[in-house]
Amino acid sequence: MxxxxxxxxxxxxxxxxxxxxxxxxxxxxxxxxxxxxxxxxxxxxxxxLVGKTQLxxxxxxxxxxxxxxxxxxxxxxxAGRKHLGTLTTGDYLDQWLAGKRRLRPTTRRSYETHIRIYLRPLLGSVPLAGLDKTHIDAAYRRIEADGANRARAAGPATIARIHATLRAALNDAVRNRRLDFNPAAGVELPEHEASEVEPWDARDVGRFLDEAAKDRLGPMYELMALAGLRRGEACGATWDGLDETAGVLVIRQQIVEYGGTFAVWPPKTKSGRRKVDLDATLLGSLALHRLAQDAERAVAGGSWDNGILSNQHGKPVALSGLIFTKPDGRHLDPQYVSNHMQIIARNVGLCCTISADAPAGALTIDVGRRHVAPERTWTVYRDREPVGQVTVTRCARRRGAGATLTLTGRLGLDLRKGDELGEDLLSRRRLHDLRHSSASIQLDQGIDLTLVSKRLGHSSTTITGTLYAHLLRSTGQRAAETVANAIPRRLQDHAHLTPTTITNEKGRL
Structure with missing residues (x-):
């Protein structure tokens, strides 16, 4: 040339x-x-290669x-790099996404949304060869400014996800020798602090599982709470992956839902394909569940079928041997599993729900179905927060499942329809928080972080440590005491350094 x-x-x-x-x-x-x-x-x-006849x-x-x-x-x-010429950032992003063949549908949809709604409108006309940090900074400031005028603002967390999409696309441009460096690498994102995970403690998990034991899917929630399985992994667990002799469940697949469509995919990462050790009590629960499922299969007869779902390549896969199913054998809807968990959790410690508004000074209140005998003193909860107490002396059934409760004295506050009577109700948590609770309990009991990470199927211990760093406080305190106790000291030389003495000395300073 x-x-x-x-x-x-x-x-x-x-x-x-x-x-x-x-x-x-x-x-x-x-x-x-x-x-x-x-x-x-x-x-x-x-x-x-170049894309044009003249440069x-x-x-x-x-x-x-x-x-x-x-x-x-x-x-x-x-060297193999296409001459960028007039190639715009928007056109490059479209080409990049079209060439990503191994993306999961959920990830592809996320990338497509970020490009269509944010990146192409704000950066699409900028030549890829001229894209720099100032363009990206200005785009993110615009997203923040526009978000303030929207019902659902694009906050720091959303901008971080958009930035992750752009950074991944530009990293590929660098690898493919279209750019010398990634201009998104030096961009400073808005400050964002992810909320700390605060799951149920061991006592509340136990109360939930005791209530769930009454349900046909109780063993499923027990598996998620004790072994830390994800929702999709529990839905996709199979009997042939359970080794009762070794006490191990092999995780090979998960059932997911995206855009109203169900699919069966392998775990997202290699570490997600794992063996999870189970305790004897959980194995017993699964054995009883197998017997119950056998009875359901006998009733369904030839119509028993786990169903057919597409895999990550869009090809149909006939499901078989699922541990947890509907009564007719069909696979479970993951969202149903989440919604059903809320019903079970809501019933823990619950007596009844107020079915009609009642003004302060009333002597009776109308309630719906009672879970326990109501004649006693109850705490009144509104949005799961205690707001008062009432004492019930008499319960008169009404038509249907409702009842009218007579109080010992006049009502001291206005009650609203939906308020609840109960004792020590569980705080609201998501189904995924059962997995967080499992991690929290394991760490609190001193189980090594690496082992916890492997049981959860995290791709690295960094993810586990980042998610649950605040849950390691008690473990850190025990470690500090262990180190101090392991070092021999002549205590008589340090007898004056008691906590009280140190406090007094600091106070004098």
Whole structure:
């Protein structure tokens, strides 16, 4: 490829108004005038790589500078990098997403949303070759400003996810030799502190599991709470993956839902494909569950079928041997599992729910179905927060499952429909928090972080440590005491350094 250079200027003919270009007489002067440009014809065999038949560059102060730039671009083409030319960031992002063949549908949908709603409108017209930190900073500030006027604002967490999409796309541009460096690498994101995970403690988990034991899916929630399985992993668990002799459950697949469609996929990472050790009590619960499922299968007869779902490649897969199913054998809807967990958790410690508003001073209240005998003193809960107490002396059944409760004295506060009577109700938690509770209990009991990470199927201990760092406080305190006790000291030399003495000495300071 031969490089051709020329010098042109922007001077115009005073009569026609047209640019003189190379005809300008001032170009022959020794004093620099005009700018140098370069061009080269791309060989036919390289046109598919380069994307055009000719490469150009202009605006150089000297012919030497023009030739150097041309040589640089030429070396990039020979090294396998496509000449960017006028390729915009928006077009590149579309090409990048189209070329990502191994993305899960949920990840692809997330990338597509970020590109369509945020990145293409704000950065799409910027040439990829000229994209820099200032463009990206300005785009994120615009997202923040626009988010303030929306019902659902795009806050720091959303911007962090958008940035992750852009950074991944530009990393591929660097790997494919389209860019020398990733301009998103040095962007400073808005400050964002993820809320700390605060799951149920061991006592509350036990209360929930005692209530769940009455339900046909109780063993499923027990498995998630004790072994830390994800919702989709529990839905996709199979009997052939359970080794009762070794006390191990192999996680090979998960049932997921995206965009109203169900699918069966392998775990997201290699570490997600794991063996989970089970205790004897949980194995017993699963054995009883197998007997109950056998009875359901006998009733269903030939209609028993786990169903057919598509895999990560879109191909149909006939499910079989699922541990947890609907009574007719069909696979479970993961969202149903989450919603059903809320019903079970809500019943822990619950007596009844107020079915009609009752003003302060009333002597009776109307309630729905009673879970226990109501004649006693109860705490009144509103949105799971205690707001008062009532004492019930009599319960008169009404039509249906409702009842009218008579109080010992006049009601001391206004009651609203939906308020609850109960004792030590469980705080609201998501189904995924059972997994967090499992991690919390394991760490609190001194189980090594690496082992906890493997049981949870995290890709690295860094993820586990980041998620549950605040739950390691008690473990850290025990470690501090263990280290101190392991070091022999002459205590008589340090007898004056008691906590009380130190406090007093600091106080005098």
């Amino acid at each position: 031969q490089i051709q250079t020329e010098r042109r200027c922007g001077c115009r003919d005073p009569e026609t108004g047209r640019q003189l270009g190379q005809r300008c007489p001032r170009l022959k002067n020794r004093k620099p005038h005009g700018k140098w440009s370069w061009r080269l014809e791309v060989p036919d065999e390289l046109v598919p 150009r560059g202009s605006g150089f102060a000297s012919e030497e500078a023009a030739k150097q730039d041309a040589e640089t671009q030429l070396s990039k083409v020979r």
